[in-house]
Amino acid sequence: MPEIRVEDLSHTYSEGTPFEKTAIEHISVTVPHGQLVAVLGHTGSGKSTFIQHLNALLQPTGGKVYVDGKDINADKFSRRDVKSQVGLVFQYPEYQLFEETVYQDIAFGPKNQKLSEQEIDERVREAAAFVGVDEALFNESPLELSGGQKRRVAIAGVIAMRPGVLILDEPTAGLDPAGCRQILDNILNYREKTGSTVLLVSHSMDDAARLADRLLVFDKGTLAMDGTPEQVFSEPEKLIAIGLNVPQAAAIAMELRRRGLSLPGAIYTHEQLKAAILAERGRRTC
Amino acid sequence: MLKDITLGQYFPGDTVVHRLDPRTKLLLVIVYIVALFQAGGWVGYALVLAATVAAMALGRIRPKNIYNGLKPMLLIIALTAVLNIFYTNGTPVRPGWPITWEGIARAVQMVLRIVLLITGTFLLTYTTSPMALTDGLEKLLNPLKKLHVPVHEMTMMMSMALRFIPTLIEETDKIMSAQKARGADFETGNLVERAKALLPILVPLFVSAFRRADELAVAMESRCYHGGEGRTRMKQMSMERRDAVALTLGALLLIAVIALRHFGL
Ligand SMILES: Nc1ncnc2c1ncn2[C@@H]1O[C@H](COP(=O)(O)OP(=O)(O)OP(=O)(O)O)[C@@H](O)[C@H]1O
Ligand SMILES: [Mg+2]
Numbered sequence: 001m002p003e004i005r006v007e008d009l010s011h012t013y014s015e016g017t018p019f020e021k022t023a024i025e026h027i028s029v030t031v032p033h034g035q036l037v038a039v040l041g042h043t044g045s046g047k048s049t050f051i052q053h054l055n056a057l058l059q060p061t062g063g064k065v066y067v068d069g070k071d072i073n074a075d076k077f078s079r080r081d082v083k084s085q086v087g088l089v090f091q092y093p094e095y096q097l098f099e100e101t102v103y104q105d106i107a108f109g110p111k112n113q114k115l116s117e118q119e120i121d122e123r124v125r126e127a128a129a130f131v132g133v134d135e136a137l138f139n140e141s142p143l144e145l146s147g148g149q150k151r152r153v154a155i156a157g158v159i160a161m162r163p164g165v166l167i168l169d170e171p172t173a174g175l176d177p178a179g180c181r182q183i184l185d186n187i188l189n190y191r192e193k194t195g196s197t198v199l200l201v202s203h204s205m206d207d208a209a210r211l212a213d214r215l216l217v218f219d220k221g222t223l224a225m226d227g228t229p230e231q232v233f234s235e236p237e238k239l240i241a242i243g244l245n246v247p248q249a250a251a252i253a254m255e256l257r258r259r260g261l262s263l264p265g266a267i268y269t270h271e272q273l274k275a276a277i278l279a280e281r282g283r284r285t286c
Numbered sequence: 287m288l289k290d291i292t293l294g295q296y297f298p299g300d301t302v303v304h305r306l307d308p309r310t311k312l313l314l315v316i317v318y319i320v321a322l323f324q325a326g327g328w329v330g331y332a333l334v335l336a337a338t339v340a341a342m343a344l345g346r347i348r349p350k351n352i353y354n355g356l357k358p359m360l361l362i363i364a365l366t367a368v369l370n371i372f373y374t375n376g377t378p379v380r381p382g383w384p385i386t387w388e389g390i391a392r393a394v395q396m397v398l399r400i401v402l403l404i405t406g407t408f409l410l411t412y413t414t415s416p417m418a419l420t421d422g423l424e425k426l427l428n429p430l431k432k433l434h435v436p437v438h439e440m441t442m443m444m445s446m447a448l449r450f451i452p453t454l455i456e457e458t459d460k461i462m463s464a465q466k467a468r469g470a471d472f473e474t475g476n477l478v479e480r481a482k483a484l485l486p487i488l489v490p491l492f493v494s495a496f497r498r499a500d501e502l503a504v505a506m507e508s509r510c511y512h513g514g515e516g517r518t519r520m521k522q523m524s525m526e527r528r529d530a531v532a533l534t535l536g537a538l539l540l541i542a543v544i545a546l547r548h549f550g551l
Binding site for chain 2 (some may be wrong): 018057089156
């Protein structure tokens with residue numbers, strides 16, 4: 001089962017031209033198997049660049065990436081093989097659908113893995129079920145689906161490869177709240193059933209607080225914070241200095257504390273906030 | 287990466303060459319090409335070469351960038367050299383060898399000619415933004431409007447095409463990445479397999495190109511675009527003293543090369 005180890009990773013786009021741009025610098029991090037990691041950061045902080053290194057889509061200009069202890073950039077075969085271990089769903093994946101039917105599109109990955117017809121069929125149905133794509137849609141053209149449906153088909157296309165690590169770049173961008181919730185539930189469901197590692201790039205602090213075991217916070221190409229939600233959200237000033245928000249619950253707790261309510265330090269989900277306020281009220285009325 | 291193709295890409299800068307009026311640069315390139323094809327002997331070539339190097343230095347263009355641009359042409363250049371070496375009549379280098387002194391000389395000149403031709407046009411595109419280039423072209427071709435040649439429409443199409451080349455390259459890159467992430471393999475396998483793997487890229491690329499064209503048309507219409515008639519510009523072009531100097535130098539180069547040719551140099 002895959003463990004991801006990143007050592008001193010740097011990437012400079014268009015090295016050696018006037019357009020040179022260093023996107024990430026000296027990132028070291030180890031993600032053990034099964035963690036759900038949220039990758040946070042301001043726009044342009046290097047999140048997408050970072051995750052594209054984890055399945056060798058981008059090659060580091062400095063440093064190394066190991067999956068299961070193997071250097072994934074050792075040669076072109078290991079670069080190819082890592083792609084079935086580490087599945088990557090891009091930002092706005094729906095623009096990349098291309099096959100004639102939904103079924104064929106989901107089957108593209110497994111086909112490239114050279115599986116048998118029967119196995120491919122199994123994988124397609126399973127992946128579609130995970131993301132809630134109805135089998136009645138299998139013969140439709142993916143280009144004619146709604147935005148949310150397209151997004152799900154695209155995610156199914158990656159899940160169908162059964163990657164041990166699933167990485168999603170802002171899977172909920174541009175969806176309505178109900179659509180967001182569904183996609184996130186689908187991802188959680190996939191993780192629960194398969195025990196995969198999941199990396200989720202997100203702009204929503206609330207989602208990160210609610211779902212993740214661990215947060216990686218990027219700032220201007222460096223890894224500024226790395227820890228559990230509890231650790232990261234206990235330093236709200238640092239997050240705000242980076243230009244990020246704290247989760248709603250943490251913001252409300254901060255304000256209540258300022259107005260004289262004594263609440264415990266680690267509050268970042270609505271449940272925790274509710275419990276803390278009720279406890280405080282209990283204390284006062286007694 | 288596809289993006290690293292520098293073919294004709296603009297490198298922003300702030301040198302004399304960058305500041306020259308695009309019309310001047312367009313005219314200079316024409317003069318330069320004529321001079322290059324007029325060069326008959328070594329001295330003539332040396333003069334054109336010197337002019338090229340001087341322009342490169344003034345525009346702060348690194349030889350490496352020129353080399354990157356030449357890379358796709360290397361095969362043609364090599365072929366030209368080989369053909370000229372072997373198929374020119376004259377005195378053999380050694381008795382019985384198929385290589386002649388004349389052949390070697392011609393090969394060098396032909397290679398020089400191709401390299402300088404490409405370098406000269408690259409100097410133009412490296413130092414002139416596509417917008418400035420098409421604006422300059424439109425101004426230069428303005429007299430043709432009297433003959434009902436749709437100059438504005440043509441240059442507008444050209445500037446859009448130039449504008450969208452990088453966008454489409456970026457898009458292709460993205461689509462290829464997404465498909466690579468799903469196990470599409472563009473690197474291993476034989477030529478046929480690799481060519482086949484490229485096919486699925488075309489569908490989303492066309493879809494997005496049409497979407498973009500549609501969006502662009504809507505954006506232009508909603509800003510009341512109605513062709514070139516009565517359209518004014520934010521950036522007015524103006525000929526400065528440096529343009530006069532540059533054009534004079536260009537004319538001198540051409541005259542010198544033609545004169546040298548008369549003396550067989
Ligand atoms: N293909 C590229 N070529 C050159 N520069 C790039 C390229 N892709 C990204 N960059 C630059 O690298 C930096 C990091 O970009 P990246 O896409 O990784 O940010 P991000 O954190 O994913 O942002 P967002 O939240 O907006 O998606 C940015 O400054 C960007 O301009
Ligand atoms: Mg991004």
